[in-house]
Amino acid sequence: MTRLPGDPGPLRRVRYVLGFRLPPEHREWVRHDLTDAGWRGRMLRRHVALMVPVCLLFALLPGAWWIGAGAGLLALVASTFTVVIGAEDLRRSRLRRHGLPEP
Template sequence: MSSTPSPTQKIGYICGRRLPDSMREWVRADVTGPGSTRRYLMRMLLPAIPVLLLFLLIPGPVWMGLAMMALLYLPLIYFTVALMYVFQRARLVKHGLDPALAGGRPSARAESERLAYERRHGRG
């Protein structure tokens, strides 16, 4: 079996389907590897834009349609970023991977900051 998904498998994966076990390493790299945040945000935020553009068809000034778009898109951005960790964990669990892999980079950074703090203040 292939270790990378086909285009149809990738579309299914983006929509929430589970990939075969042979692609676990690809899923791990997709969810936690370099560029994972950018991919996540693109997958969640870009599909909403064509739907929101329909507000420009409402009769009235253009700024009114843009304001309605902003009223929906700004909270979408906020909640998408806020729930990224939850989404990563769910995707990892769904594919049989350790959910502790999600958010590994911030905890490594926090650990290095803690060690630097302890060295500065005579605890290390």
């Protein structure tokens, strides 16, 4: 797949996933990411990529293995459900943060 104009590098993508605003030269990439077809899937994939290390930390907690695994799974399911429910609001917030019009 070809890169889009304004595609941020790996470090800026990590900052974007964590919720930081990208510089103005990446506005078209952000607009594409949040308004073109498949934006919900991309948002969900970003969220899961962010949550997997957190869930692994829960799984490594001392104690019975099933408690850590259950805590990690609960965190993943609950946070994913929250993202699915609030996807429109999260998208609007990111668009405003980058100075883009809301659809």
